[in-house]
Amino acid sequence: MQGILIVIDTIDNRLQSSAFELLTFATTLASFDSAPISVVIAGDSIGETADRAALLGFNVIVIEDGRFRFPNPDLLFRCIRSIIESEAPKYICFHHTMRGCQTAATLSALTGAPCITAIESFTVTSAGPLFTRSLFNGKININLSPGTGPAVLTVLPGAYPAPEADVAIHKRGKVNHMQANRIESPYLPVSMTDSSAGAVRLEDADVIVSTGQGIGSKEHLYLIHAVASIFPNGAVGASRIVCDRKWLPYGHQVGVTGKTVAPKLYLACGISGAQQHIAGMKGSQMIVAINRDPKAAIFDISDYIIVEDLSKFLPALLQKYNDIYS
Amino acid sequence: MRILVCVKQVPDIESPLSIDEDSLWILEDDRIAFRMNRYDEFALEEAVLIRESLVDVTVDAITVGPSRAASVLKKSLERGAVNAIHIVCETPGYCPPALTASLLADYARNNCYDLILTGVMAEDDMQCQVGPLLAARLGLPCAVSVVRESISLAGRTITVECEMEGGVAETVILPLPCLLTIQSGINRPRYPSLSNVLRAKEQELLRIFPEGNAATFSIEKALSLSYPVKSTHGTIIEGSTEEKAEKLLTLLHEKSLL
Numbered sequence: 151m152q153g154i155l156i157v158i159d160t161i162d163n164r165l166q167s168s169a170f171e172l173l174t175f176a177t178t179l180a181s182f183d184s185a186p187i188s189v190v191i192a193g194d195s196i197g198e199t200a201d202r203a204a205l206l207g208f209n210v211i212v213i214e215d216g217r218f219r220f221p222n223p224d225l226l227f228r229c230i231r232s233i234i235e236s237e238a239p240k241y242i243c244f245h246h247t248m249r250g251c252q253t254a255a256t257l258s259a260l261t262g263a264p265c266i267t268a269i270e271s272f273t274v275t276s277a278g279p280l281f282t283r284s285l286f287n288g289k290i291n292i293n294l295s296p297g298t299g300p301a302v303l304t305v306l307p308g309a310y311p312a313p314e315a316d317v318a319i320h321k322r323g324k325v326n327h328m329q330a331n332r333i334e335s336p337y338l339p340v341s342m343t344d345s346s347a348g349a350v351r352l353e354d355a356d357v358i359v360s361t362g363q364g365i366g367s368k369e370h371l372y373l374i375h376a377v378a379s380i381f382p383n384g385a386v387g388a389s390r391i392v393c394d395r396k397w398l399p400y401g402h403q404v405g406v407t408g409k410t411v412a413p414k415l416y417l418a419c420g421i422s423g424a425q426q427h428i429a430g431m432k433g434s435q436m437i438v439a440i441n442r443d444p445k446a447a448i449f450d451i452s453d454y455i456i457v458e459d460l461s462k463f464l465p466a467l468l469q470k471y472n473d474i475y476s
Numbered sequence: 477m478r479i480l481v482c483v484k485q486v487p488d489i490e491s492p493l494s495i496d497e498d499s500l501w502i503l504e505d506d507r508i509a510f511r512m513n514r515y516d517e518f519a520l521e522e523a524v525l526i527r528e529s530l531v532d533v534t535v536d537a538i539t540v541g542p543s544r545a546a547s548v549l550k551k552s553l554e555r556g557a558v559n560a561i562h563i564v565c566e567t568p569g570y571c572p573p574a575l576t577a578s579l580l581a582d583y584a585r586n587n588c589y590d591l592i593l594t595g596v597m598a599e600d601d602m603q604c605q606v607g608p609l610l611a612a613r614l615g616l617p618c619a620v621s622v623v624r625e626s627i628s629l630a631g632r633t634i635t636v637e638c639e640m641e642g643g644v645a646e647t648v649i650l651p652l653p654c655l656l657t658i659q660s661g662i663n664r665p666r667y668p669s670l671s672n673v674l675r676a677k678e679q680e681l682l683r684i685f686p687e688g689n690a691a692t693f694s695i696e697k698a699l700s701l702s703y704p705v706k707s708t709h710g711t712i713i714e715g716s717t718e719e720k721a722e723k724l725l726t727l728l729h730e731k732s733l734l
Contacts (some may be wrong), residue, residue: 161644218694220646224617248596249643251604258574258605259612262693265574267603281698283602287489290502291704292570294696312501317556336617345643357733381733394661401643406602407659409642415733426602436731438724439710442498452698452710454727456720467721475734 153186154179155239157230158203159247161221162342163193163409165202168410172243173206173301175269182274185240190233192226192330194219206313214328217339223252224337229330230257239300244411246304248407259301266294270309288425288447307331307410308429329387332377352385352404357415359433360387360404364420364441364460368397373464374419380471387411389427405430420460423448440464477533477629479523481588482580482610483516483552485545486600495701501569502701512548515553515595515610518663518664519658523667524556525594526627534558538583546681553676554668561682562646578693579608579686591634592655596621607657617650620657627652661695 154176159166189203192213200212211227230253232244242257244250246268258265268283273293280293281303296303302316353360359378365371378384387409388402404411406426416434421427423446424438431437432451439452442459449455456463487493487502488509496503520537527533537552540563541544549560563579565571584592592614594607604620611618624637625643632652639645639659668676713720713727728734 161640166641195697202693213682221640223620246604248604248638249640252608252618252620253604255573256612256618257607259577259609259693264572264694264696265605265609267605284704286487286502287599288492289489289493290495290702292704293699293702294570295699297694299694318503336651337619340649341648342644342646347558390660396661399643400639400661403643407639407641413684415728415731437710438732449710450706454724455710456724457712458717458720462717463721466717467724470718470725474722 153182153188153237153239154241155190155230155234155237156201156243157187157190157226157250157253159245159250160191160193160196160199162219163196163199165199166245166247168245168312170203170206170305172245172305172314173203173208174242175305175315176243177278177313178310179241179272182279186230188237190230192218192229195295200227204325207321207323209323210325210460211328212326213330217330217335219344220339221249221341222335222337223249224256225330225335226335227253227256228333229328231260232333234261234329236455241301243303243305244376246306246406250304252404254302254304261300261302263300263302264296265304266296267304268306270306284425288428302333306429307406308433309447344400352387352402352411353407354383354415355385355411357382357417358385358387358404358431358434359379359417359419360389360411360421361392361398361419362389362421362427363391363395364422365392366420366460366461368395370461371394371397373460373468376468377417377419377464380468381415387416387431389421389424418448418452419464421448422446423450477526477530477591478587478589479526479533479535480584480587480592481516481520481523481535481537481552481557482592482594482606483520483537483539484513484546484595485510485541485548485599486513486598489599495703497704499700500698504568504661510544510547513595513598513600515597515599515660517595518660518662519593519595520552520555520557521663521665522658525663526623527556527590528629528631536561536589538563539578540565540571540579546659550676551668553679554672555600555666556672559682560679561684562588563684563686565686572695573603573605573609574695577606577613580606580610581613582686584610584686590653592616592653594655594657595612596657596659604657607655611655614655617654618642618656619648619650619654621659622656623659623662625656630651667680
């Protein structure tokens, strides 16, 4: 039992923005017991992505199957189960995404290995690694030990940086193919929709003006749109609850279940700072938060703090902007 | 059709939370309010909506937790669950999802459910584990983060739409029985009706006291709790509303953002 198996997340053969962060996590973990790292990538035509991982020096196991055209966490778990029977890795790592958590949990239940989720960092003790994750919206951290046996891990997106694409210093990894055609799965994906297509390109915006439930009602959203429009390349983001209330489509959502963004400026308006939101935007170059609650968690990660009621502050901001700049 | 909904009692995250003397768990004093996990409210509502749209559907609510967790079962009955099962687990501290799932599986295995629903995650620890763990223990197919479902009784299948990150969703067909974890926003959880409130008051909960379990799986151990180190100390922009607005504009201009 040795080695680290990491499972890279893809949707429609596209690498998810934070997917290669797992390579950094695994490399850091491996540096303590010099364990070999293998990368699993599944898709229906995923050779190019596999080559990219191999170019970074990692051995890659590619599973190409038509049933992976759309994400299939059930088939993926069945494939990985057959891989770990021969490879017997000590750690199997996933991203803490919906699909990653599903496959991780299923593997954990069927192998009897513990599963530690949403890992943000770890320390190494004489008894092995101790993984840190947060609880209660980031108010408290907990240190969890997987014991000495194998373990399944999910890593919070954004917790580790993606490796720099520096081909020269690495020896190209090997690419092996695995056949999944004999593996049956009751999980039958039939189509995929992308509600974010066209309208919002949060990833490309220089400035994101993001709103939480502090905006009060759908009728006040025009203020957020107006503030976003004063920036040359601005876009409107939102917290989960704003989308749940149908004030904005889910394509605007920033956070663990939405988009992970890193704009030049993130202007958080009336966002309390739920951990799942913060995980999606803490990499922003500059964070300015406006909230009427001086204890709002968002202020803990903000560069600039404005304690104000949005309904007063945003009109004042727009008025001043008009006075000065137009 | 028999539906089981798994609900969890969580501390209200807005309550003042502090770490206990041994640094092993939070201090559970009377300043902490407990309530039903918000995601489970959506799961329960979805089960009740299915019950209302099809004939002969039973909805059971189940929880694993200490005595105080009975209140979320009462809430479930008030909102339309027919029966409520409390697996009493008084052990304080961190409860590994694998343990919760194994206790739920022991009950569900003998009670032949066609559909099991859970919230997509619990608000307090956001593990997203109990649903898929329970499905795996029962050998059931599972779909997570479901935002829409439709049941074909004739074909014994269910078609679900699963929300993924970034506004992408996939449509999946699963055979029944199966387990779904329900994402927020799928419905609008209802307020309890008076008749259900009265019924819930009278109704006994089925209480199960699990025997000392001989776990056949290893579980992670919680070694300590700590407060996160705040990494940045932001600059507070002060003044009147207008002054703050002007200072912010100046700042953004200096940083070439405007």
